[in-house]
Amino acid sequence: MEEILKISQLKVHFPVKGGIWMRPVATCKAVDGVSLELAKGETLGLVGESGCGKSTLARTVVGLNVPTAGEIFLDGQKLGDFRGKLGKENRKRVQMVFQDPAESLNARHTVGQILEEPLVIHQIGDPCRRTARVKELLNLVGLPENAGSRYPFEFSGGQRQRIGIARALALSPEILVLDEPVSALDLSIRSQVLNLLLELKNRLGLTCLFIAHDLSVVRHLSDRIAVMYLGKVIEIASAEELINNPLHAYTRSLIDAIPQPNPQVRGKFSALSGEVPSPINPPPGCAFGYRVGSPSYAKSIGQSLELKEFSPGHFVQECPCCMI
Amino acid sequence: MSLLEVRGLEVAFENEEGDDLVVVDGVDLSLKPGQTLGLVGESGCGKSVSALSLLRLLPQPTGKILNGSILWKGNDLLTMSTDEIRSIRGKEIGMIFQEPMNALNPAHTIGRQVDEVFLTHQGLDREQARVHTLNMLQKVGIPEPSIRANEYPHQLSGGMRQRIVIAIALACEPDLIIADEPTTALDVTIQAQVLQLMSELQEQSGASLLLITHDLGVVAQTCDEVAVMYAGRIVEQAPMRRLFEFPQHAYTKGLLASIPSLTGPVQTELPVIQGMIPALADLNSGCRFASRSPHFHEQEWLEVRAPFVEVEENHWVEDCPACGRLNN
Numbered sequence: 001m002e003e004i005l006k007i008s009q010l011k012v013h014f015p016v017k018g019g020i021w022m023r024p025v026a027t028c029k030a031v032d033g034v035s036l037e038l039a040k041g042e043t044l045g046l047v048g049e050s051g052c053g054k055s056t057l058a059r060t061v062v063g064l065n066v067p068t069a070g071e072i073f074l075d076g077q078k079l080g081d082f083r084g085k086l087g088k089e090n091r092k093r094v095q096m097v098f099q100d101p102a103e104s105l106n107a108r109h110t111v112g113q114i115l116e117e118p119l120v121i122h123q124i125g126d127p128c129r130r131t132a133r134v135k136e137l138l139n140l141v142g143l144p145e146n147a148g149s150r151y152p153f154e155f156s157g158g159q160r161q162r163i164g165i166a167r168a169l170a171l172s173p174e175i176l177v178l179d180e181p182v183s184a185l186d187l188s189i190r191s192q193v194l195n196l197l198l199e200l201k202n203r204l205g206l207t208c209l210f211i212a213h214d215l216s217v218v219r220h221l222s223d224r225i226a227v228m229y230l231g232k233v234i235e236i237a238s239a240e241e242l243i244n245n246p247l248h249a250y251t252r253s254l255i256d257a258i259p260q261p262n263p264q265v266r267g268k269f270s271a272l273s274g275e276v277p278s279p280i281n282p283p284p285g286c287a288f289g290y291r292v293g294s295p296s297y298a299k300s301i302g303q304s305l306e307l308k309e310f311s312p313g314h315f316v317q318e319c320p321c322c323m324i
Numbered sequence: 325m326s327l328l329e330v331r332g333l334e335v336a337f338e339n340e341e342g343d344d345l346v347v348v349d350g351v352d353l354s355l356k357p358g359q360t361l362g363l364v365g366e367s368g369c370g371k372s373v374s375a376l377s378l379l380r381l382l383p384q385p386t387g388k389i390l391n392g393s394i395l396w397k398g399n400d401l402l403t404m405s406t407d408e409i410r411s412i413r414g415k416e417i418g419m420i421f422q423e424p425m426n427a428l429n430p431a432h433t434i435g436r437q438v439d440e441v442f443l444t445h446q447g448l449d450r451e452q453a454r455v456h457t458l459n460m461l462q463k464v465g466i467p468e469p470s471i472r473a474n475e476y477p478h479q480l481s482g483g484m485r486q487r488i489v490i491a492i493a494l495a496c497e498p499d500l501i502i503a504d505e506p507t508t509a510l511d512v513t514i515q516a517q518v519l520q521l522m523s524e525l526q527e528q529s530g531a532s533l534l535l536i537t538h539d540l541g542v543v544a545q546t547c548d549e550v551a552v553m554y555a556g557r558i559v560e561q562a563p564m565r566r567l568f569e570f571p572q573h574a575y576t577k578g579l580l581a582s583i584p585s586l587t588g589p590v591q592t593e594l595p596v597i598q599g600m601i602p603a604l605a606d607l608n609s610g611c612r613f614a615s616r617s618p619h620f621h622e623q624e625w626l627e628v629r630a631p632f633v634e635v636e637e638n639h640w641v642e643d644c645p646a647c648g649r650l651n652n
Contacts, residue, residue: 049511156600186366191582191594220584257516259541263565271516
């Protein structure tokens, strides 16, 4: 398959400032050496606990964070810092949907203005064509045409997320980065938005990077799933393979921790002990083995923990303490 | 005998124009000793307001209880004096809130906040209280309690903070614990830890639990009995297994069908509930879900409130023609 987005050894580190002069005293390694590839038309799900770096990764892909090291390629061409003429062209091709639609829409702009803004910035069409495009976008996400003259607060959570999706689609991007697009939505609304995303993806042939903490939602939408832990991808496989046959102990625990809405499997969900170590001062060796106090943790210290292909398309971090 | 018996609870909030918006419209609940009751619903359906009303903690002066009775061990909480209800809050009924950072005082050490419960309700002195506190912290799985007790909430992780809130709620071994979305702010792995801790402690003490949540997975894993709330009313109440196996109300069915699962088909359209939750200002008097139901075709169903009927033992449903049992 044709590869459209390639992330190579990406690192995003943030300085942690302290003391009275606010000098950098430590480094927070939010994303620490992630490599991923997305084929055209594919949806890659990215899961992990809060603080594992999945949102940082997403923001870096759309240019909201600057990588510390590593590169991102779009169609084989290196994505720079999104500056200049070329950068602006690239921005058009990668767009993002944010988690909380109430926070990410300008409350003082009408929906029409919100949807038109990307077109204005990129100087696409004349006012008349832009108005037509706004109507087209509203149609696309299932909102009435008169929605354009109303303000975000007049809409419910689900409708606001539709506006957020429409804005991301305004420039006809090839890649859509979705950062927890349904986590803030209510149950009965969530399935409506998931259906919309699925339909748009198929109709427009979008390539999606879908980030969520809910494995069942990610599984529903994704072709492949990558599991992140403390800034690193520890396992990646096709959605079915990952759920049915996880190879890393962390993936297994993530699946087991989900309370299933089925009384037949009651009592089978199990808790994982410990908490995520800090990305400011990560333990040497395998971060997950350290967390659960694995007896063979010591063996992982000093080893290079690389992703290795165990079966076709199924990669897992090779580590002496966490392999199932 | 029921430990808690809520009958016809009606709660309203006054808006800026001075009109009452009824957010809880005739809710009946009853809880037996040792039982876990799940109260499920979407945001704005009145589940949290119902819980706050039980302890008379509604925001003042806008929130008011219009009607109904809340019998706690046979005494009506609504007619009690402030002192009487204070002696019940925290002592006989413990409460766990959703966001532990907001429930804890950022300016006090966690030890002091747990001490307070023992000082207020058991009349212990500071030293005795601290002994009990350390004991309690140990019980909720805080490592090194004597060090942690001198730390402030911001020094702990979300999961640890929620453990502190649980320690405070359970300090006096209450007979009832009200938990309002106790794990919604937590990661799924930490959620599993907290749920397990809660059920362990509940088993030890034999307390009842009123668990408010929007997550049907949590309900299936922890509850004995479930009440489903929609737009201020309970539309269905049943033993947990029956609700999942034999749902009656169109809303319950819609909710159950719309959750993506770990085993179902992928990348296919999920069944959806059409329409959206009605606004509080324009609630109709009849069935509030009817207009979203696939079987809706009589305008008058929106006007007349359907009776709450028992379809099988302990399984009750609001029997609206569009949403009730006739559609099976």
